[in-house]
Each structure stands twice: as C-alpha cells, then as structure tokens.
Amino acid sequence: MPERVKPSAYHHGDLRRALLAAAEMVLAERGVEGFTLRECARRAGVSHAAPAHHFGDVTGLLTALAALGFETLTGAMREARAGVEDPTERLRSIGRGYVTFARDYPERFRLTFDWHRLNHEDPALRAAGGAAFAELEMAIRHVAGLADEPLEGELLADLVHAWSLVHGFSHLLLAGQLDHAGTGERVINELLEGVIGRIRVSARSETRGRSKGEK
Amino acid sequence: MPERVKPSAYHHGDLRRALLAAAEMVLAERGVEGFTLRECARRAGVSHAAPAHHFGDVTGLLTALAALGFETLTGAMREARAGVEDPTERLRSIGRGYVTFARDYPERFRLTFDWHRLNHEDPALRAAGGAAFAELEMAIRHVAGLADEPLEGELLADLVHAWSLVHGFSHLLLAGQLDHAGTGERVINELLEGVIGRIRVSARSETRGRSKGEK
DNA sequence: CTCCTTTCTTGACATTGTCAAGATGCAGGA
DNA sequence: TCCTGCATCTTGACAATGTCAAGAAAGGAG
Numbered sequence: 001m002p003e004r005v006k007p008s009a010y011h012h013g014d015l016r017r018a019l020l021a022a023a024e025m026v027l028a029e030r031g032v033e034g035f036t037l038r039e040c041a042r043r044a045g046v047s048h049a050a051p052a053h054h055f056g057d058v059t060g061l062l063t064a065l066a067a068l069g070f071e072t073l074t075g076a077m078r079e080a081r082a083g084v085e086d087p088t089e090r091l092r093s094i095g096r097g098y099v100t101f102a103r104d105y106p107e108r109f110r111l112t113f114d115w116h117r118l119n120h121e122d123p124a125l126r127a128a129g130g131a132a133f134a135e136l137e138m139a140i141r142h143v144a145g146l147a148d149e150p151l152e153g154e155l156l157a158d159l160v161h162a163w164s165l166v167h168g169f170s171h172l173l174l175a176g177q178l179d180h181a182g183t184g185e186r187v188i189n190e191l192l193e194g195v196i197g198r199i200r201v202s203a204r205s206e207t208r209g210r211s212k213g214e215k
Numbered sequence: 216m217p218e219r220v221k222p223s224a225y226h227h228g229d230l231r232r233a234l235l236a237a238a239e240m241v242l243a244e245r246g247v248e249g250f251t252l253r254e255c256a257r258r259a260g261v262s263h264a265a266p267a268h269h270f271g272d273v274t275g276l277l278t279a280l281a282a283l284g285f286e287t288l289t290g291a292m293r294e295a296r297a298g299v300e301d302p303t304e305r306l307r308s309i310g311r312g313y314v315t316f317a318r319d320y321p322e323r324f325r326l327t328f329d330w331h332r333l334n335h336e337d338p339a340l341r342a343a344g345g346a347a348f349a350e351l352e353m354a355i356r357h358v359a360g361l362a363d364e365p366l367e368g369e370l371l372a373d374l375v376h377a378w379s380l381v382h383g384f385s386h387l388l389l390a391g392q393l394d395h396a397g398t399g400e401r402v403i404n405e406l407l408e409g410v411i412g413r414i415r416v417s418a419r420s421e422t423r424g425r426s427k428g429e430k
Numbered sequence: 431c432t433c434c435t436t437t438c439t440t441g442a443c444a445t446t447g448t449c450a451a452g453a454t455g456c457a458g459g460a
Numbered sequence: 461t462c463c464t465g466c467a468t469c470t471t472g473a474c475a476a477t478g479t480c481a482a483g484a485a486a487g488g489a490g
Contacts, residue, residue, distance in 0.1 A: 010454040010469045031331050038446065047470050049448085054468090058447070115390040116246050151395075157409035160384070160393065164410055168383025169375070175330040178375065180366075194372035195379055200413075225438045225485040253477065262439050264479085269437095273478070 016054040018044045023065050027107045032114055037061060062111065063119045069108035070128035076101035077135045091139040092196045095166040098136075099192055102170035109170060136163060145205035154203035162199045169195050231269040233259045238280050242322045247329055252276060277326060278334040284323035285343035291316035292350045306354040307411045310381040313351075314407055317385035324385060351378060360420035369418035377414045384410050 022043035026035055037058045038048045055061040080097025084090045102109040118125060140159045141147050149155060172178055178188060237258035241250055252273045253263045270276040295312025299305040317324040333340060355374045356362055364370060387393050393403060
C-alpha cells in the first residue's frame with residue numbers, strides 16, 4: 001500500500017489527481033462492476049470519506065474517469081488519422097482508432113458509454129464527449145464536403161452508420177461475441193478491416209457532386 | 216408486497232419461477248446497476264438466502280435472466296421476419312427486430328451483453344445465445360445462398376458487419392448518444408432505416424453467382 | 431412410520447456508500 | 461504575528477448488500 005507522499009494527513013495537496021490515478025487502476029483491474037470508492041481511497045492512502053470532498057460520491061468519480069476516457073478516445077482517433085490525407089481513408093483511420101481504444105482500454109471504453117452510472121450534466125464530461133464526437137463529425141463532413149450544413153438528413157445518417165459500425169464492433173469484441181474457435185488476432189483484424197472497408201459516406205455537397213461528376 | 220401464494224414457508228413449490236419474475240421487475244425498474252438479490256427475494260416473499268438454493272448467487276440469477284433475454288431477442292427477430300420472403304429484406308427485418316428488442320426491453324438488452332456479470336459456462340445461456348445468433352446466421356446464409364459452408368471469410372465478414380451495425384445502433388440509442396435537440400421518434404426511425412438499408416451481403420455461392428449473373 | 435433429501439429461515443460477518451461531527455491545515459486580512 | 465474563515469481531511473455510525481453456516485421444516489421414497 002503506497003505511503004502518503006506528504007506528511008500532512010489533513011491536506012494532501014493533490015488528492016484529486018491521486019484519486020483519479022487510483023481509480024484508473026481499480027477500473028482497469030476490476031471493471032465497472034468491481035469498482036468501489038473505498039478501494040480507490042485505500043490505494044490513494046486516505047480515509048474512505050476523503051473522496052467526497054473532491055467528487056461528491058462514486059458517480060462523481062466515475063464521471064470524472066469517463067471524461068478522461070473520452071479524452072483518451074479522442075487522442076486515439078487523432079493519432080490514427082495523423083498523416084492520412086484522403087478523406088475517406090481518414091474517416092476509416094478514425095474508425096480504426098475508435099476500435100483500438102476499445103481494445104487497449106476495454107474498461108474505459110465500457111465506462112464511457114455506461115449511461116446509467118454517469119452524471120451527464122457534468123461540464124467536463126460533456127466537453128470531452130463533445131470533442132470525441134467532433135472528431136467523427138469532422139471526418140464525415142470532410143468526406144462529404146459539407147462543412148457548415150446542419151447535421152441532419154443524409155449527413156446524419158452517414159455519421160450514425162459509421163458510428164454504429166465501429167461502436168458495435170467494439171462492443172461485440174469486448175463482450176466476447178467475436179470469439180470463436182480459432183479466432184485469433186489475425187481474424188479479428190480481418191473482420192475489423194471488413195467492417196472499416198464498408199464505411200461509406202453518401203452525403204455530398206452539390207458543388208462537389210456537379211463539378212466532378214462523382215455520383 | 217405480494218403474499219406468499221402457498222402457506223408453506225419452507226417449501227414454496229415454484230420459487231425459481233417466482234424469483235425470476237421478481238428479478239425481471241427489479242431489472243426493468245432499476246437496471247443492472249441497481250439490481251440486488253435481496254430485493255428480488257423480498258418481492259418474491261422469501262428470505263434473503265432462499266435464492267441461493269436455486270441460483271447459487273447473484274451472478275447465477277442474472278445469468279438465468281440473460282438467457283430469458285436472449286429468448287426474447289430471438290422471438291423479436293422471428294416475429295420481425297415473419298412473412299418476409301425476399302432474403303435481403305428478411306435479413307433487414309431481423310435487424311429491425313434486434314433494435315426493437317433493445318428499445319422495448321433496454322435493461323434486458325444491456326444485461327444480455329454484460330459480459331462480466333454472467334456465467335458463460337451456463338448451458339441455458341449458451342443455448343439461448345446460440346439460438347439468437349443462429350437467427351442472424353441463417354438470414355445471412357440465406358441471402359448468400361451458402362447453407363453449408365463454414366462460417367469464415369466473406370460470409371463471416373458479412374455477419375459481423377450486419378451484427379455490428381444493429382448492435383452498435385442499439386447500444387448508442389440506449390446510451391443516449393443519438394439524442395439531440397429535436398431528435399424524436401421519427402428521426403430515430405429514419406436513422407434506423409438508414410442503417411438497416413445499408414445491410415448488405417457480399418458473399419455468394421458460386422452456383423448462384425454464375426447461373427443468375429447476380430454480381 | 432422412518433429416514434433422507436430438498437428447501438427454506440435465521441443469524442452472522444465483511445464490505446460498501448453515504449452522512450455527520452469534528453480535527454487539522456492553509457491563506458488572507460488586520 | 462495572530463486571528464478567523466474556509467478547505468480538506470479523519471473518525472465513527474448507519475443501512476444495505478452478498479455470502480456463508482447452522483438448523484428448521486416439508487416432501488417423498490422405502
């Protein structure tokens with residue numbers, strides 16, 4: 001059990017960060033189901049009631065953790081699309097980044113979409129979730145050549161299609177539903193490429209459609 | 216609080232079924248997160264330790280509940296495809312049935328895919344899950360005209376694509392991610408049709424491909 | 431009728447989340 | 461430098477939970 005880094009029992013100095021670090025460990029090891037506030041407090045070296053000052057309750061801590069999870073997701077998508085110029089390939093790279101995040105941090109992935117446990121009014125969660133969503137939205141708009149139109153109609157349909165695909169694939173993978181006899185990493189990667197390869201955007205700006213005849 | 220239907224406190228007679236019925240209510244009202252064994256026992260009118268004899272522990276009860284959930288899912292898919300002859304339309308109808316199940320029974324849906332809480336060795340869960348999976352598999356094979364080939368390659372890719380789509384859509388819907396200002400039932404239905412409309416099967420039997428020229 | 435098995439009840443224990451009271455430390459102002 | 465108010469923690473308590481053990485009661489077979 002790690003010792004308290006500061007001698008002051010009544011003023012840690014950076015307890016919020018220490019609790020978040022402990023919380024990430026507990027989440028990674030035990031999943032959302034096994035996550036407890038007291039275990040986080042133990043690992044941070046404080047009493048069971050100390051987290052309340054910083055997070056309110058267990059929902060507050062999980063919400064903060066989910067915001068961090070969204071930030072990691074955004075980072076994974078940005079890293080995946082780095083250096084990719086073709087709009088459709090960029091969108092597909094972002095899709096791969098999404099699934100990579102789910103595979104690399106399965107418990108974070110599950111937490112970020114565990115609707116019932118989180119406080120959706122939380123500004124940090126909203127901002128982080130919005131940023132992740134914006135990555136996907138910008139990529140779709142880039143392919144469609146529709147930077148300013150409202151997100152509706154075919155554009156929205158394209159986004160929901162792409163998001164459903166990568167989200168569904170991630171979720172089925174984590175739920176063990178893609179595991180079959182002989183299903184190894186290679187088969188999973190092939191299945192992923194099969195799914196990513198079907199990401200399409202049908203919405204188009206009229207200018208792009210006419211001048212290039214890309215119909 | 217319902218009274219015990221039989222006077223014998225030490226022999227209910229049909230406690231397993233009564234506990235499952237109570238469990239369905241608790242799950243529907245409180246979700247997986249708020250589900251407790253003691254609350255199920257209370258509603259069934261027995262002591263807190265009575266469920267142990269029938270289910271072992273809370274995982275056992277949730278596993279039995281998940282098996283029922285898969286049965287409901289299978290029923291929803293079968294009902295959705297009833298009377299639909301065209302293979303591709305039948306597959307799409309099954310996809311709609313999948314999403315309908317998620318919308319009608321959100322907590323059951325979430326439970327059936329809550330990997331960490333369930334006992335995957337349970338024969339009833341395996342059978343029920345297998346039957347649900349078989350509905351999707353048979354529909355894909357029907358479109359492809361591939362009744363006997365091993366489930367691999369393009370056939371498997373088609374299945375994973377279709378499943379990822381409907382599963383991802385369901386999950387995003389339940390996670391509140393498709394909720395935006397003005398997003399009502401009609402928009403959700405349009406988005407669903409947009410997703411369902413993109414379900415395609417590219418695997419084909421050679422006989423079908425050649426004799427009919429359906430490429 | 432007896433005995434064994436099944437099916438429950440009661441009680442206990444450890445752990446959890448949350449709340450309240452109070453102790454301690456920090457920082458700002460006089 | 462001292463005082464005061466606020467922030468930040470500790471300690472303790474309570475209710476609820478899951479699980480286990482011991483034992484009571486009911487059913488069924490011989």
